[in-house]
Amino acid sequence: MVDQTTTTSTATARTTSPPTAAKAVVLYGYATSPFVNKVAHFLQYKKISFQHVAVNPIFPFLQLHRFPGQRKVPVLTIDDDWKADSTSIGIWLDEQFPAHPKLLGDTPQETQAILALDEWVTNELIAELFRTVVDWNGRPWEAIEKGWRLASILQDFTPIPFFIRWFWPIILRFVPFIRRFAYPTTPLLLTLVPSVLDTNESLEDMRARQRQEFVHHLGGGPYLGGRKTVSLADLSAFSVLTTFRFWGLHFGPAPFLQHKDTVAWLHRVQAQLPNNPTVMPDRFMEWSLPCVSKLTQDAGDSS
Numbered sequence: 374m375v376d377q378t379t380t381t382s383t384a385t386a387r388t389t390s391p392p393t394a395a396k397a398v399v400l401y402g403y404a405t406s407p408f409v410n411k412v413a414h415f416l417q418y419k420k421i422s423f424q425h426v427a428v429n430p431i432f433p434f435l436q437l438h439r440f441p442g443q444r445k446v447p448v449l450t451i452d453d454d455w456k457a458d459s460t461s462i463g464i465w466l467d468e469q470f471p472a473h474p475k476l477l478g479d480t481p482q483e484t485q486a487i488l489a490l491d492e493w494v495t496n497e498l499i500a501e502l503f504r505t506v507v508d509w510n511g512r513p514w515e516a517i518e519k520g521w522r523l524a525s526i527l528q529d530f531t532p533i534p535f536f537i538r539w540f541w542p543i544i545l546r547f548v549p550f551i552r553r554f555a556y557p558t559t560p561l562l563l564t565l566v567p568s569v570l571d572t573n574e575s576l577e578d579m580r581a582r583q584r585q586e587f588v589h590h591l592g593g594g595p596y597l598g599g600r601k602t603v604s605l606a607d608l609s610a611f612s613v614l615t616t617f618r619f620w621g622l623h624f625g626p627a628p629f630l631q632h633k634d635t636v637a638w639l640h641r642v643q644a645q646l647p648n649n650p651t652v653m654p655d656r657f658m659e660w661s662l663p664c665v666s667k668l669t670q671d672a673g674d675s676s
């Protein structure tokens with residue numbers, strides 16, 4: 374449970390209760406990055422107190438220069454050490470905080486299986502999220518409105534000039550790392566040519582296929598990989614599937630939210646986390662998980 378949130382222009386301090394970490398833990402990153410929020414979920418699950426320092430997306434080097442060679446977020450510091458890459462950070466957290474709930478299981482085999490599932494989450498669910506930013510899912514006005522909302526949320530953390538915020542929905546479409554995630558098999562420059570994009574599968578078909586694959590990955594267990602306890606893979610998937618919806622940013626039909634089996638899993642993971650496990654202040658939350666009992670599909674319905 375988050376019991377304290379203080380915001381300054383560049384930093385948001387979020388402290389879990391009761392404080393369990395004597396070490397100073399700081400999460401650097403864009404407030405709206407799925408990878409940054411994924412790490413926030415790891416920290417919340419492990420009940421590690423941390424401070425979030427919002428990095429300005431226009432001038433990231435102003436804050437990242439102290440991490441040599443690092444251009445991407447998230448970066449996590451623990452006392453005087455630092456690490457980048459969300460999954461590597463998860464592994465590091467288990468090493469640094471062994472007495473806290475584990476993210477990667479107990480054996481090397483479990484760890485390997487969890488990391489493979491996490492890779493699926495990155496290649497599939499994060500790719501889907503970034504694809505909606507680039508191809509607007511055939512709903513340009515909705516995409517523009519969400520892009521403006523995204524910019525105004527970012528503005529709450531770090532100053533962004535008005536004219537840049539105004540063009541934010543368009544700017545996002547051309548950010549190289551977003552296009553690379555959205556169209557992984559198309560060379561970056563060619564992603565600017567709509568006719569060569571690797572979009573044989575519509576977004577709707579992609580989402581339906583991902584839900585089916587996800588149910589397969591659940592393996593009948595309460596958690597991914599048929600596990601009895603939450604792992605790094607569940608937290609990665611949960612953060613990607615819910616964070617942008619919590620903020621009213623994701624749009625379009627979502628098979629994950631329409632089926633009992635996946636919604637029941639979302640509730641199981643949510644129960645292990647505070648109500649707001651993101652780096653956002655509570656005032657931005659404008660959505661909650663659907664109620665399982667209101668869904669009509671059977672658990673076995675794979676459409």
Ligand SMILES: N[C@@H](CCC(=O)N[C@@H](CS)C(=O)NCC(=O)O)C(=O)O
Nearest residue numbers: 406407408445446447458459460550
């Ligand atoms: N594999 C990295 C990916 C991180 C990443 O791509 N972060 C984006 C923000 S969402 C970034 O900082 N991109 C800047 C760039 O690629 O130059 C992770 O899991 O943390």
